[in-house]
Amino acid sequence: MTPADSSKPQESRGREAATRARKESVLKAALECFVEKGIEHTTIHQIQARANCSIGSLYHHFGSKEGIAEELFLEGVQQQNAALLREIRSAGNAEEGVHAVVGAYCDWSTGNRQLASYLHSRDIDFSGQARSRLREIHQLYIREVFIWFAPFVERGEMRALPLETYVPLISGPIQEYIRRWLSGHHPGSPEEVKALFAEAAWSAVKA
Amino acid sequence: MTPADSSKPQESRGREAATRARKESVLKAALECFVEKGIEHTTIHQIQARANCSIGSLYHHFGSKEGIAEELFLEGVQQQNAALLREIRSAGNAEEGVHAVVGAYCDWSTGNRQLASYLHSRDIDFSGQARSRLREIHQLYIREVFIWFAPFVERGEMRALPLETYVPLISGPIQEYIRRWLSGHHPGSPEEVKALFAEAAWSAVKA
DNA sequence: TTTTTTACTAGAACAAAGTTCTATATTAAG
């Protein structure tokens, strides 16, 4: 490959930057392929072609096809979590907090459709390492959310429920709606029903 | 293979029965493998070995590995839908109907853990044909459910909402809970929280 | 600057797994 390749925008601006750019171009190419054709039906060669890089380069950076799928997933989850946390923290009370969770999930998903679709994939064959990393990321996120909501439960503004029921009660409906919407199963836009789902969520957990 | 093989229980009792038995033994073997290792990491040879059949036989009956995955999925969905419909129809009013949906989903999933796990798979690369068959099955089921609930909406006992929001509102939370429970993400048993989810569902759609 | 080391790129060679193909056996029908 010639050095003047398009995937190296910041020519010789340090190797790290170039590496990061390359990795991102691969992740971008992979995301497009995965969403279009599914992970299994995407070949390494297709990713390679779209990202303008060689097999060697691909394996050097990611180790395997699953490595790409994993990194993409973890990055996506973190991005989504960050977006949700930001919104939650700007809420002033429990009800606003619940609305923030539902609303932010909805907004992020409509604003990042490809990544959102990808995050709905199950069956990504995570390595043990990636699996535990994912758990860790999830725990960290959940912990933050619960710390934010805990005071309202203590003050009796929210119901005290088994911990593992809050996420399904609050996020379950919007998640299911968005999943169906993303896969083109039905018409109607999330924007129109956002409030409805937020209210349902709130009434499920309010005291 | 010898004719006295264990996978042909009803020796020479008509070919159809034998064929059905063989196909079922394959589906059973495949389900176990898929749930244990995931679809992609299950090889044809593993299925073949567990089902005690040859490659030729496998491809004769199912056409491909995906063919097996598809048939298993469709069969599972139909079985689940039938179980839910049965429960719904035995309900006497809208509230009981909603409780039936949530309760039956919960019961069926705990009573058919492997199949339930499998049905939570996304990314089964359905062929166009299987995809439309799945749509058809789903439409048929949804239609039945809506026919059952429609009178209650008309009578004003249930809210009139955008059609595509009912399923997420009623089934979203329990589905998400069960999904997490099946993948061993949390303790607590579905039985303990069934009522909670049913009540939340009802309060989301009651007038 | 020159040398040396490290990170990265490249693609041919390899191996694993899904699928096809040909041959054979079994059952049902004429």
Place this chain on the structure above:
DNA sequence: CTTAATATAGAACTTTGTTCTAGTAAAAAA
């Protein structure tokens, strides 16, 4: 009994993910 259709078997083939060896470019050391 012969014939046709269905089912089973496994070897051969093909696709595709991965490894391996070689080479290049950038940073570090001399």
